[in-house]
Amino acid sequence: MKIDDWLLEILACPACKSPLRAELDADELACTGCGLVYPVRDDIPVLLVDEARKP
Template identity: 75%
Template structure:
């Protein structure tokens, strides 16, 4: 996954607005919110920030 660090600084979870962290091994952006726990896929270095496309990490 090749995302600019400045992009990660401004991206937020669409569901709860918490910051996202990169999980390079899974090619996902994972919500850091305490109650949310969604992981959004990154396809071809493009984050897919749609709640319907996210998977639950809990």
């Protein structure tokens, strides 16, 4: 997964607006607030609540 650090700093969870952290081993972004996990497909974060999964 290739997400630039500057982009990761401005991305936020669409559900609770908390910062996201990269899960490098699983190609996912995890919310630091509500815990939803968003997929990253072809190095593009899919920040849709309907696509997120609960950990």
